[in-house]
Amino acid sequence: MTHLHGNAPSTMEIVNRKLGRRYRAEKRFRLVGLSAILCSLLFLAVLFLSIFAKGYSAFRQSYLLLDIHFAEEAMNVNNLATADYQGLVKDALRTMFPEVTSRGDRKLLYGLASPGAAFQLQQMVAEDTSIIGTTRTVWLPADDDVDMLLKGYVDRTAAESDRRLKDVQFGWIDTLAGQGRLRLKFNATFFLAGDSREPELAGILGAAVGSLYTLAVTLFLSFPIGVAAAIYLEEFAARNRWTDIIEVNINNLAAVPSIVFGLLGLAVFLNFFGLPRSAPLVGGLVLTLMTLPTIIIASRVSLQSVPPSIREAALGVGASKMQTVFHHVLPLALPGMLTGTIIGMARALGESAPLLMIGMVAFIVDIPKGFLEPATVLPVQIYLWADSPERAFVERTSAAIIVLLAFLILMNATAVYLRNRFERRW
Amino acid sequence: MAVILLICSIFVFSQAAYWLGVKRARRAAGERGQAVLHSRPQYYGVLTALWCGLPALFIIFAWILFADSILTGMVMDQVAPQMGLTSTKEIDLVENDLKNLVAGHRATTDPGPLLQRAADDYRRLKAVGEKALFVVILSLMTLCTFLVWLRIRPALRARNQVEFILRAFLVLCSTLAVFITLGIVLSVLFESIRFFQMVPVTEFLFGLNWSPQMAIREDQVGSSGSFGAVPVFAGTMLISVIAMLVAAPVGLMSAIYLAEYSGKKFRATAKPLLEILAGVPTVVYGFFAALTVAPAIRSLGVSFGLTVSSESALAAGLVMGVMIIPFVLSISDDVINAVPQSLRDGSYALGATRSETVKLVVIPAALPGIVGGMLLAVSRAIGETMIVVMAAGLSANLTVNPLQAVTTVTVQIVTLLVGDQEFDSPKTLAAFALGLLLFIVTLVLNIIALYVVRRYREQYE
Known part of the structure; x- marks a missing residue:
């Protein structure tokens, strides 16, 4: 390399001259990234704190x-x-x-x-x-x-x-x-009463029981159907056009706006089949359609993580394909499927938009006693109370949100625990 | 109640059939032991139980679905000529009264002796039907069990038959997704077609005036509802744009920081925390937007001398943006991590700093994936309901001013369909037309996004 004297700067000098600015840009960029994360976390903190500050007095x-x-x-x-x-x-x-x-x-x-x-x-x-x-x-x-x-x-x-x-x-x-x-x-009224026009008499038990019934229907239907669908697609189905269509369908259903499922429920379950309005059964059916894609996708991932050697060993000692899946693969994949199901259930518990469509927004004082009785659910109760003009309903709404969030955190924590406890790395 | 009793009895019978089948198989094997059986004895039991239970369950299901409509039809066929009803509308009304009467609710008007008798008829028919159902199902279960029981011999391929039934169930479950999609399309499409028979498509798609309130009486002021949906689309777009202006930069920068800069520990705590944002129910965001963010923006705006609506698009959009951050974050995180390390190493070897590598190498390489993720996020924003129902307005203003109130497609669907409904007015049917449009738009966005993301993944695999 020729060494140049005089005014022409060397490459190193050019690089060094810009280096300060480049390092500053680097630092700025890093700071922007960090502050983006901190912004979101700050919002999360403000959200939780403001709801807690508004709601704790309702207890x-x-x-x-x-x-x-x-x-x-x-x-x-x-x-x-x-x-x-x-x-x-x-x-x-x-x-x-x-x-x-x-x-x-x-x-x-x-x-x-x-x-x-x-x-x-x-x-x-x-x-x-x-x-x-x-x-x-x-x-x-x-x-x-x-x-x-x-x-x-x-x-x-x-x-x-x-x-x-x-x-x-x-x-x-x-x-x-x-x-x-x-x-x-x-x-105690807040935990033991149904809805009321008088804030001091209003409670969340009716909505909580409604949520329980609705989720029971959802779980009872979506878990077996979701797992069965995942097993078929993952273990039995041949790769052809038809399975491709099913797959694309499932992925799309996972991203369809929830309110569209409400429209489906209204048109099919209520108008076509004539099921009763506001019933937990119909709510559960609609939420089943919504959570099914989540459960199918999670179950498939869980099945994929079971190593092929397990299947080969079972087939090798003479088990049929069905026996291999149900006796050996499914038990190993079940924890992952359960985790996915709990997360799907948590989402269903927080969902309200499709339930508005099928009439679960009615003002219901009595605590529901069956799957066909009019009921509402926790998030819809929150929506209804948020619309009430009385000042006292603001704190009750916030308190109901605290209860709902507590349930959600409990469910998600269970899912995380299950994952950590039973997940096997092969 | 009778139905529940029946279902319980089906389970008891199936259990019994299982034991019968197992016993019969063992007996058939005789002293030669199980080795001569084609399948293990349990499979013979399961086969018997399935044959016993499935047909019975099928009949009960059909009864639950169709009994009411058939019985009502039978009773109405008798009553309608007697009462001199001709138009379908009258018949529908009387049918409703009848249903209320049977269910024990108070009828809207005095039922009259004829209807009272019809209701009694209905109850009597139903009781007879339930008794018949009971007899049919019990004898069917016995018969089926007996037939299978007769067929059990060592050569019977019980396992294959059980597995065939099981496999049919698996196939059925997996095709359900297709049926759901079909159900959505058909249900929304039929009501939309009825709507477009009343309101021309062009008026709906290009009209500038949205006021769906229909008058009940002819002489009422503003009796003609107008269904120009452009202001509704514009409102949806405005709120979605605001949401994306929040979510896209924050989500993308967070993903870059987590993927390229942060240590393992920071990532392990920050990412789950950010994902909590995705788990918070939307009704909570709606409450927060309506009660905390909107008043704050309003008082801030007023202090600058601006007129801010109390249901401004800005409040709903901001909060929705925060809700979408985790979606943008997790998809961007995925695609950035999928960029091969060799590209980064090459860039570092040329002397680029980390931020230069990110800006000039990683982001361009990951761009298709990021764009796909953004499209998915947009479709979320368009379809999001509760935040806008609680925090955005109802009046359809055609404006781009984020401080004014606008309305969205989802808000209109909810307001049109919640409350009393009659399914022959354009007002309620309009909700289905909006739903159809919403479904199509989100579907197209999703398909494009999934395609782009998939193509991008393949590129680096």
Whole structure:
């Protein structure tokens, strides 16, 4: 190489001159990549934190301690359902605040207790009629506005006309809270009740049971069918046009928008076969169609990972093709199939769009007792509550999301555990 | 309830048939032992049980599917002439009343003695039918079991026959995917054709005005719904573009960092964490978009003096973008890892830095795969429902301003079909036309994407 003197720079010099800029570009690029990841993680954190911050307060609920006198004259022993239980609550509130006399103020006073208080009293009497004529001290649910005030969501300084609670009510609430007769207790209603228009009486049990029924149908259908389809495609099918079509179909179905499955369910299951609307059976069928591709794909991968030597050994000692698959290959592939199924089920649990199409959005108070009864599911319940205008439903929506996420995390953790515990590397 | 009892009895009978078959096979083998049997005794048992159970299950299934419609038809054939019904609409109405009456719901109007009698007829017929079903199934099971039992002898190829039935079941399951696709296409297509008989295709595809509300009475204001879907498509595109503007750079850069820069430990923690984003139910994103992101964007915009709709396309698009990040990430990660190491080594040997290698060698090599992944992500964005239902608007504005409210195809499908429905108005049928379009667009995107990704994989295999 000729060594050049004078002004012409050497290659090394050219490289070195640019090197600083190139290293800076390198660093920048790396930083952009890292910040992209951190951005997503930040969003994840904000999402979870904001939902938790909004929702955790719903696990506690305001209760009023009232001295209820189960007056005999108000009861009719032959027909306990007709008694004026609302009146008992009103009487109790009136005796605590005897100075309240005007009609309007009394109405405000009665508004502190939830309409569900009367129902609770009715149940108490139905369970034990001997309490008629006695006075009992009972914790009864307070109205959702009171609940919101106690949890600090209500701005006391706002103009009175803008608030749902009036100044007099603040006075009573403070008095009751001072006496220890109004406080936050664990909100069992949220876990044990069905839906309600009153936030303090609304619970997720109905939706959770609906989800359980729906998922049971989905699991019962999609697991055997998915595994059978995977076995056929992986172990028996010849490579020809027909199997190619099936394969392309499965891959495409996995990417079809979920709402289209809802349209299918509406047109076929409801309109053509005349199955009942809002039923977990139909919901389960629709979700089966949706999860089937996931399970088939996961099961095929799992079958592929079983080494051919296992099959050859079984065939070698005289097993038939079917015996080889069902006695030797399938047991080894099952953990992987189960993992895929659980992940598919987790997705089905969080799915709501297709269920809107088949009428699982109805307002259903009763807890469903069968596969054909009207029901809703957890994510749809969340959707319904998110649409409700009451402030108290915001925290209940968030709390329902927390419960749903807990279920999902549990399922996914099980899948990961199964994978780590049973996965074999050959 | 009777049906459940029957299904249980089928299981009991099949179990019994299994034991009968096994016993018969052992007896047939006699003292010479099992060696003379063609198959192991269990296969004879299974064969007997299958013959006992399958035909019975098949009949029960048919009963569940068709009993109601046949019985209703029989009863209605009697009632319709008596009540002097002629038009199909009237008959449908009466049929509905009848169904309600039978189910024990309160009818809309007083049923009248005729309908009451028809309902009684229906119940009586159903009871008779169920008894007949019971007898038929029990005798069928006994007969089939007996016939197979007679046929059992050492030469019977029981295993082959059982395996044949099993294989038929496997084939049936694997073809189900094709039937599902067919079902989707047919169900959506038929309703769409009915829609296009009422509304011309050209108006639907090119019309600029979307207001599907149909008047119930003739004289109502705005009685003619208009079905120009262009604003709906535009809204879908706007939100999808916003989503991709978020997801594409963030997802791709994350994938590059994870594949090329990060250590094993960082990757092992970051990737599962990012995949949580894909596992969060969309209804949760919708709630977050509607209650946290949209108000935040609105107050931010107002502080800059902009008018921001409370259901802005921006909020829905941003959150949807975050939802899609994991899809872009995992596909890009796959394709970047599939680029052979030798290409990178060659680039390093020429003195390129890592970022230069990524930009000039890895990305161009992986480009087809990345594009395919992006197309898949776009099809996700177009088909996503809950986020837009909760966070985007209902009014069909034709605008490109992300701060205004727009509506999307999926939102319209949901709003048109949730609630009371009658399947002869263009309003509900329009949802199926939109669904057809959605299906076609996502299908085309998916096929192109899968084809591109597959071709790309083959290139480096």
